[in-house]
Amino acid sequence: MSDNRAFDLLPWHQPLWKGLQRALRANRLPHALLLEGRRGLGKQRFAKAFSHGLFCENRAGTGEPCCRCRACSLFQAGTHPDFSYLEPEEGSSEIKIDAVRSVCARESLTAAVGAYKIIVLHPADALNKAAANSLLKTLEEPARGTVLMLVTDRPSRLPATIRSRCQALKFRPPPREQAREWVKNRIGAGEADLLLALSAEAPLLAVELADPDILQTRSRLFDQWVGVVEQRLDPVRVVEQWSGQPLDRIVDWLCGWTIDMVRLKTSETTERLFNPDQRPRLQALAQRLNFDVLHGALDALFDARRLTGSTINVQLLLEDLLAGWSSAMTTEGRSGIS
Numbered sequence: 001m002s003d004n005r006a007f008d009l010l011p012w013h014q015p016l017w018k019g020l021q022r023a024l025r026a027n028r029l030p031h032a033l034l035l036e037g038r039r040g041l042g043k044q045r046f047a048k049a050f051s052h053g054l055f056c057e058n059r060a061g062t063g064e065p066c067c068r069c070r071a072c073s074l075f076q077a078g079t080h081p082d083f084s085y086l087e088p089e090e091g092s093s094e095i096k097i098d099a100v101r102s103v104c105a106r107e108s109l110t111a112a113v114g115a116y117k118i119i120v121l122h123p124a125d126a127l128n129k130a131a132a133n134s135l136l137k138t139l140e141e142p143a144r145g146t147v148l149m150l151v152t153d154r155p156s157r158l159p160a161t162i163r164s165r166c167q168a169l170k171f172r173p174p175p176r177e178q179a180r181e182w183v184k185n186r187i188g189a190g191e192a193d194l195l196l197a198l199s200a201e202a203p204l205l206a207v208e209l210a211d212p213d214i215l216q217t218r219s220r221l222f223d224q225w226v227g228v229v230e231q232r233l234d235p236v237r238v239v240e241q242w243s244g245q246p247l248d249r250i251v252d253w254l255c256g257w258t259i260d261m262v263r264l265k266t267s268e269t270t271e272r273l274f275n276p277d278q279r280p281r282l283q284a285l286a287q288r289l290n291f292d293v294l295h296g297a298l299d300a301l302f303d304a305r306r307l308t309g310s311t312i313n314v315q316l317l318l319e320d321l322l323a324g325w326s327s328a329m330t331t332e333g334r335s336g337i338s
């Protein structure tokens, strides 16, 4: 579990925060929240900040915790008895039924310290079927003062029975200027715009990508992928060289390159690109591929994105994806459309 010590509400969280505080004051706080939105917007951080505020014994009118009372100390030390944080066990991609049962059993007891008992599940889409069924009972008949927060980048992977029992809290990318300011304060102005474009405007992801190693890896993978599309490189060999890279990141990059080609094919002068630094090469490739090929590739990538995080053979999945690209231009050549 990550750091609880600092109460650190991100600027773009304010509207969602204020909405929940209004509900709290009106005694209408939902007992189950689904925090959904793309990676890199701080959903987990929000879940912890909101929990911290709920536990505090001297909560300010704005909902912010005092960071001095007994409840705050317990929360900040990571030992608050009424706070449960459920995530997949080490080495597993799933949240299993035993973990859910144990947390839900404690949930039915009265809160030990204050008025609330809080359970955060992250990522909620990692709940396996049995665990999701087990959670349903608590969602249907929560004990008084229980608040469940389900955090996910992929809400569509949750069973409808779970989603329908939660109130959705939708996290969206902040306005460009706010995001830019926040990123700039952390990594300097130099690459803020490029990194925000690369991260689809998700500021925390932009800062994560500022790591020179990651940027170098992206350049290398891009070169190799172009090599596959141009049929200079063997897809199987390339996938071997990609082993060890996180699948979700590779799939995100491939999606970004493909979406940019669709955009460039639609309008050569478009300002909206995930990869503005690779505009000339993406444009050259886009001219040699037709829309059917690009949309087919996107479908395959969206399917792959749904599979990331599950128990799949990563190497086979990537080989399939790259094999598709390695024949994209042949099809194009035969059809003669450009």
Ligand SMILES: [Zn+2]
Binding pocket: 055, 056, 057, 058, 059, 065, 066, 067, 068, 069, 070, 071, 072
């Ligand atoms: Zn406090």
